[in-house]
Amino acid sequence: MSTPERNSRLQKLKSLREKGINPYPNRFTPEDYSADILEKFKDDAPEMNVKIAGRVMLVRNFGKAGFCTIKDSKGTIQVYGSKEELGENFNVFKKLDAGDIIGASGILFRTQKGEITVNVKDFQILAKAIMPLPEKFHGLTDTEMRYRQRYTDLIVNDEIKDSFLIRAQIIRSIREQLNAKDFIEVETPVLQQIPGGANARPFETYHNALKIPLFLRIAPELYLKRLIVGGMEKVYELSRVFRNEGISTRHNPEFTLLEVYQAYSDFNGMLELTEELVNNIAKQVSGSEEIEYQGKKYSFKCPFKRMTLTDAVKEYAGIDITKYKEDAQSLLKDFHKKLAELKDKNDDVEDKPETANDNVNFWKVVNDIFEVLVEDKLEGPIFITHYPSETSALAKQDPEAPEYVERFELFISGREHANAYSELNDPVKQKENFEKQVKAKASGDDEAMYMDEDYVNALEMGMPPTGGLGIGIDRLVMMFIDSPSIRDTILFPQMKPKKPMQPEKWKNVIDAINKVSNKFTELAVIQSLKQNGVEATQEVIDEIMDKTSKKEKYNLINTLVTSILEEPGGSTISDKLNKVMKELSSEQDLNKTDFLKKIKSIIE
């Protein structure tokens, strides 16, 4: 990209080099940081030498002196450079641009307005910035560019860095808490031959040497439980998982998942662990058990509320599923009736989910009711417990009520944040469940699980009763940075690539036209060719190009355009232009002269 700003900075770069100054020197070691300096000097210590480095954010220059605001990792500090102190070097100081990175040393003083400032005795450019910084007052607000160019976003929007500091704090807190409980952090394969542990579509890749397809993991679950089998009784993995699904404010194709497994525990143990983890994070990160998220207050005081799924459906959807004796059809009918009622009152209610086929399963309907009518009402934090066995292929059944599994999900602000269960360790039952999943996959369910024989084999070796837990870290971070979008918790969220603006074959033609500026010129060139021939037109173009002022260019062009419009038949010019463009689109390497000749031959 070529802009005046960029060009002038490239020019400055050149002139620095001509003066024998390296604009990208190899090292400079700062000894002081802005925030520390401001703290130490706040009582005006007698005399303090400091050595700092950072990015020039603002420049306020006078004739023989100037101020710059410098930003380093800890904050900002003002520096003052004067001809008196810097001598020859002041000419370099004067030319500093916002965005440059400099190293400076000097003595602290207070300005007339009272700001602690470094009076620079010596400084050097550490990295010359070629691209200008976004606007100093409004910063960068364009969401697209903030995600695509996170580096620029981080430079100018301080709160972004704070968000990621909070993210780091949360992750550190989790590690510290689990490590303190003697959990072992492990790393299991990201590239898996059989993706498992969740109902989701995986990304597929290929290993050249082994000549086999591999999948990016959708969860580490099955590997972690193999470790439990192996006798590692308390393990966790805090890592990225990948799901080939839509992108939204709540979904990124790769996200960070904490999974914890503990032998001789169960879903109740995991529930208490979850409460404790989240409660401590709240206290450590926001200094309080109460936080505010998107204008609503949430309390992470233990214990969190808990409710069975059946009760939640009764309370929030007004449907008592125990009365249906697993009759899917009549439950479905009442569900749709409920939806219709709500729709009458409020247009926002979504349409009926597509469960209305013949062999509809009772528990699938329950699940739908929960998702459609209950989930978003769960402000929480609240644990929803006892999910249908039907929808939980890796969880252990409740011995009292085998249609349910010992499982909970933690909801906050209508979103699922954690999922845990007593792990199914019966290899025969597990194999049956897998087989059901395989059948579902065969009949078109992309998210159904694969058969994992080796995992069944692991269970056949004997896995102790175990509790397992998964927590979505990105969503948790959303709560604590008070952001409605998961993208604000991910440094480089996935974005669609920008397509090139023009097809390759048009490039030469477009370039040639661009050389003589804009649309008006295209018309002018064509008309001139018609009237004056190639050589005369070439002259006109050269004349136009020689004018440095854009205004002068326009005047010349306008004169030509006006003469076109005065002519009868002038309106067919654009038809001709279209014809020309079509013809030329097949041409490959045209220089300007050939381009003009070609146009002439087409017109005549």
Place this chain on the structure above:
RNA sequence: GGGCCGCUAGCUCAGCUGGUAGAGCAACGCCCUUUUAAGGCGUGGGUCGAUGGUUCGAACCCAUCGCGGCUCACCA
């Protein structure tokens, strides 16, 4: 994938019922040794997301496409 909204200078944004593209910041030149988004005077900078169409004339109207945001669906 559907719906709604957006895309104008490096950045933040104006641009009326279609009539030769604007401001502030940034840049460039000059002045200025205590500024705080410094100030003053002057100058340059645009494929108005792209491509077609309507029109004497399009940033503006229409169509298609691209990218983004929100939202619904999908999905945890």
